[in-house]
Amino acid sequence: MTRPLMNVALKVALLLATATPTLAAPVKVDLPQPPTPAGNAPASVLDTPIAPQAGTAQAVHPGAAVEGEWWKAFGSPALDGLVAQALAANNDIQVAQATLKQASELTRVARGGLFPQIDAGYQASRQRVGNVLSSPLPTQTPSLFTLHTAQVNLTYTLDLFGETRSRIRSAQAATRAQQARLAGVKTMVAGNTALAVIQNAALEAQADAARSAVTSNRDILNLLRQRQALGAVGAADVAAQEAALAAAEGALPPLDRALSANRSALQVLLGVAPGFPLPALPSLDALALPADLPLSLPSDLVATRPDVVAAAATMEGAAADVKTAIAARLPSITLGANAGGAALDFASMFASGNPFWALIGSIGAPLFHGGSLRHQQHAAEDALEAAKANYRATALQSFADVSNALTALQTDGAALDAADRGDRSASTSLGFATRQLQLGAVGTLSVLNASATQAAARQQLITARAARLTDTVGLFMALGGGQIPPVKVASQP
Numbered sequence: 001m002t003r004p005l006m007n008v009a010l011k012v013a014l015l016l017a018t019a020t021p022t023l024a025a026p027v028k029v030d031l032p033q034p035p036t037p038a039g040n041a042p043a044s045v046l047d048t049p050i051a052p053q054a055g056t057a058q059a060v061h062p063g064a065a066v067e068g069e070w071w072k073a074f075g076s077p078a079l080d081g082l083v084a085q086a087l088a089a090n091n092d093i094q095v096a097q098a099t100l101k102q103a104s105e106l107t108r109v110a111r112g113g114l115f116p117q118i119d120a121g122y123q124a125s126r127q128r129v130g131n132v133l134s135s136p137l138p139t140q141t142p143s144l145f146t147l148h149t150a151q152v153n154l155t156y157t158l159d160l161f162g163e164t165r166s167r168i169r170s171a172q173a174a175t176r177a178q179q180a181r182l183a184g185v186k187t188m189v190a191g192n193t194a195l196a197v198i199q200n201a202a203l204e205a206q207a208d209a210a211r212s213a214v215t216s217n218r219d220i221l222n223l224l225r226q227r228q229a230l231g232a233v234g235a236a237d238v239a240a241q242e243a244a245l246a247a248a249e250g251a252l253p254p255l256d257r258a259l260s261a262n263r264s265a266l267q268v269l270l271g272v273a274p275g276f277p278l279p280a281l282p283s284l285d286a287l288a289l290p291a292d293l294p295l296s297l298p299s300d301l302v303a304t305r306p307d308v309v310a311a312a313a314t315m316e317g318a319a320a321d322v323k324t325a326i327a328a329r330l331p332s333i334t335l336g337a338n339a340g341g342a343a344l345d346f347a348s349m350f351a352s353g354n355p356f357w358a359l360i361g362s363i364g365a366p367l368f369h370g371g372s373l374r375h376q377q378h379a380a381e382d383a384l385e386a387a388k389a390n391y392r393a394t395a396l397q398s399f400a401d402v403s404n405a406l407t408a409l410q411t412d413g414a415a416l417d418a419a420d421r422g423d424r425s426a427s428t429s430l431g432f433a434t435r436q437l438q439l440g441a442v443g444t445l446s447v448l449n450a451s452a453t454q455a456a457a458r459q460q461l462i463t464a465r466a467a468r469l470t471d472t473v474g475l476f477m478a479l480g481g482g483q484i485p486p487v488k489v490a491s492q493p
Contacts, residue, residue, distance in 0.1 A: 033298040039403025052413035054420035056289040064294035066482035075288035086193040089271030096182040103178040107171040113164040116156035151340025163327030173317030177310045184306030187481030196266040201284040202466035213455040217245040305480035311391040318387040325377040331365035401478035408471040419464040426457035
């Protein structure tokens with residue numbers, strides 16, 4: 001009877017354990033969506049290309065999805081290589097990948113609760129029975145003996161009210177949230193790498209412009225000194241130009257410092273220490289401005305942007321935790337069984353008369369826990385409300401990010417046109433003023449004003465060009481960065 005009963009108990013436990021748990025219904029949240037995908041940006045951005053006279057026109061395509069390798073739209077092989085290196089070697093990505101593996105393993109741990117727990121044990125003990133405990137009657141049982149015991153224990157708790165299944169759903173939601181966070185980290189790393197490359201190109205262009213301004217001011221100073229030798233200008237004019245030259249030279253050290261800091265940040269993104277050589281970085285002219293821009297619809301944005309997806313998964317996990325807390329206040333049924341043998345001799349543990357077995361069934365229900373279980377349920381419900389609010393806030397922030405990115409792109413076009421006109425006019429004005437100074441037709445003040453205006457206009461033009469590239473990257477990141485494909489990393493020896 002022992003073996004059939006054990007087989008039946010084991011089969012019943014396995015049948016209950018392998019039953020597929022039902023999925024919880026999605027949590028419903030009222031989420032206000034913007035009336036148009038543009039948000040606060042001008043509505044014209046949706047159907048009219050952003051076409052400044054001084055640069056590339058950009059057309060926004062509502063409903064178009066973001067390409068996984070969106071950075072390739074900038075047409076720079078150097079940028080492509082840097083982003084690929086960052087995705088393969090960045091430490092933040094490796095942390096997120098390891099955390100995802102951990103969450104996946106914890107899901108398997110939770111799923112193990114659906115199955116019976118089977119443990120085996122063996123115990124050997126050397127004992128001597130004292131005279132006080134020994135039988136006064138003649139017996140064959142020795143007072144000094146060794147007892148061998150081996151047994152198998154089976155325990156299974158029925159998941160009547162879904163406590164184990166809700167724990168599994170919570171762990172699965174945590175895994176989905178971490179998957180979304182990994183996607184978000186990849187988007188952040190790719191975007192920050194592109195931004196660092198653009199910033200480097202802009203700083204190098206600004207440094208070149210500053211060096212040109214130094215050369216121009218030095219030429220003007222030499223001209224003034226020649227005229228001073230002829231008696232055409234006085235020492236005050238020369239001193240004013242020397243001050244202008246010193247100011248132009250003083251603009252270079254801050255740019256060099258910013259370049260060094262930006263390259264250090266880029267090296268950290270690439271997973272190398274500052275000081276290691278960087279690959280060739282593209283110039284501002286080598287970065288093409290994407291002409292066609294995607295724009296996810298609000299409903300698609302909340303379904304694809306990593307931080308919103310992570311917030312939604314966290315909310316689902318919080319709902320499962322509420323059910324776990326409710327089930328903890330309900331009765332539970334536990335089935336158990338054990339079988340084994342015990343003997344004075346190891347080889348005789350399972351001989352006739354020595355085996356033993358037991359079938360155990362128990363039911364328990366919490367009666368009084370000082371209100372802790374009730375408050376635990378309330379805490380889980382409060383956590384769910386917080387997760388809902390966090391989801392709404394994250395989704396609304398995603399709409400705001402897209403709106404701000406579109407507004408920035410729209411205003412960038414007007415800023416570039418103004419900067420381009422200012423640069424051309426300032427360069428022409430400086431040329432006239434320098435020629436007139438050579439002829440003695442103008443004073444030093446006019447040349448100083450023209451030189452300062454030209455330097456400021458050139459810096460403004462570079463900033464406007466870089467802003468269009470930077471804000472384009474910002475739009476790709478605001479849209480979630482697409483589904484970035486995995487990067488194969490060479491295995492370590």
